[in-house]
Amino acid sequence: MNSISVPNQRISSIDLVKGLAMLIMALDHVRDYVHAPAFLFNAADPEQTTLAIFFTRWVTHFCAPAFSFLAGLSAFMIGKRKPKNELSGFLLKRGLWLVFIELTVINFGWLFDLSFGTILLQVIWSLGISMIALAGLVYLPRKVILIFSLILIFGHNLLDNIQFDDSILWAMFHKLNIFMLSENLMFIAGYPIIPWIAVMSLGYCFGDFYDKSVDSSKRRKTFNLIGIGAIVLFVVLRWTNVYGDPILFQQYDRPGQDLVSFLNPTKYPPSLLFLLMTLGGTLLLLANSEKWKGKLVDFICTFGRVPFFFYIIHIYLIHLIAIGLVTLTGFVWEKNMVLAAWGAIENPIPGYGFPLWVVYVVWISVILVLYPICKKFDRYKQGNKDKWWLSYL
Template identity: 30%
Template sequence: MTAGVTAPRFTAFDRLRGLIMALMAIDHASYAIARIHAFEAWSTAVPEPVTITRAISHLCAPGFFMLMGAGMVWLGKARQKSEGWSHARIRRFFITRGLVLLVVQHFIENPAWILMTVSADPSSPMLQAVEPGGGSDYFLHFAVISALGAAMIFWAFLIELPSLVILAITAAAAALSVWMTPPASEIATLWPYWKTLLFVPSHHNAINVLYPWVPWLVPAGLGIVLGRIIYKRPEKTVTVALGLGLVLIATHFAFAHSGVPGLSAFLKYPPTPSFLAVTLGVDLLLISVFAFAPSAMLGPLDVFGRSPLFFYLLHLYVLAAISFAFPSGSSLPVMYAVWAAAMVLIYPACVRFARFKASKPVESMWRLF
């Protein structure tokens, strides 16, 4: 992907991406098959118990954003060296990709979620949960793909800034997100559209936001700095990933015991500093492990990790199709069996798509998938 950077580095990052894709699919199978889905949101007065199935999926979204930030650095460097791209051309490329992700969210991803939802028994407890906000029925749903697109567009304008400035902007985004998160008692408030889209996961008439844009700038910004460090010293990948991972996990425990509400809370919607610290920390530890793991054992993760958006969209529609057989849910063993079968079905399609994508020019939109 980038000239001058060793292959094991990319293997480790591809494997992490592949792993979190597979773990994310477990969480989505829980929604589509078992009809169980947690919602660790600011509006929950009493935190929900975290199951193992849900806990392992927490690694996914922060990892996606961190890997995207690092990938922006590596892709930019690669295009400069191999194609002679200017900073302006790289910026336009990332802005275009970000806009494509926003379109994918609303026109390709969301219909799959609609299918998974309408296939459920209306009396399912999963569908009875009280969501923050309210108003008329919404038709624009902003989830992880739209937040990835927004983060890519935002950082495309700033990616050439010094790392210390990137870190300062990242810290400011984290602090602003904590400050803008309301107390659970405000669950019925209809926030202004801008606040809903940027900061507060909630429903406001036409829009429903699960992944507000500003909080998720944080892991992407950290990924940019990480990508720069590893680009300069690829031989230090394991040391950097292990060291930063341990620091972030220690930071999580410091936040968790700080007694400061905005820091100690463990929430995904929006992601709190405590949540991001431990999930990114574990993701980094996994990178350090994957750098040495035998390739033969982890081949499927490499395949999934090299076609992430294709995998993401395909697995949603596979689960959506199967979901009609489980309107009232299933046991966890059945859900895991369905998930495993879906992974087996998706694997050869990802192998073929990876070959197809590699045959396309560097500016092809197929490369995005």
């Protein structure tokens, strides 16, 4: 994931939330490669999952919305020191770079497929496209950007009943879909761009709250009110099934199943309820973490200062660990860990996988291995701000 650094002074709470998003995201990616049930059923299926598996998945829902929102917020901050045309150019170039990296370096990291038989449009793609969109939106008054963002976030579920199943363009904009472009080429629109572009532009509108003229107590109070309001609205709409998600909340025979159904709004694309739940939580964390200090905070902030660098190397490390685990358990990694479609159509590795506790052990190991690398890169980046190419990492 790409970040936009504030030239003079970083805000630790923003780095903290970014870092948490990165670390929690890594948990989900380890689960994808290591956990046996990840190849068998959806971790959020009320009829098959357990609460432990579900919450391991659920907590990661906050990552992409938080980072997209914070990327927009950071764009506003850097825009205060640049003319609009420079900010727009900055966002355009970063957005194009992210899309390119998604289709090359990151696609390969996920699949290790030299033939590039699958085109995956995932979170880095959505961030790149959102930056490209924001490059145009920044010329508008912030009130107009705010109205645009809210209309798209609150209104996009009105499009749910529009079906163009054979349209790649529609899949890229609003409906997750898989296409076989040829016998050997698959296209997966995993992160349709509506309403991701609005999440980033909404974050841009929140940048004013970090102006030096805004008292931190006022910011905290405002963020808490908006965050609590978003979560309350999520609960009301989810319980009543009035609007906001194409998959309705269902009640089952067991309370645990009810809880899973209730807390699992649609992510692909993120429904209104998904965004109310995740952005509400993000705002509450931002509101109340500004004064947090200590070694653990510093540890997490390190990842938040180099998120895109971490994102790329963590995918490769997790995939390499999975190759080792596959080999140790008697599978042929060349056959089973060069993934044509990552289980999009069928289980790529029948019989492979480990219990959930192994997922957590591998996850913690990945973090500990990557921490000194990220810390060293962070120091290098902070000490070499004159090197333009570092802004692309």
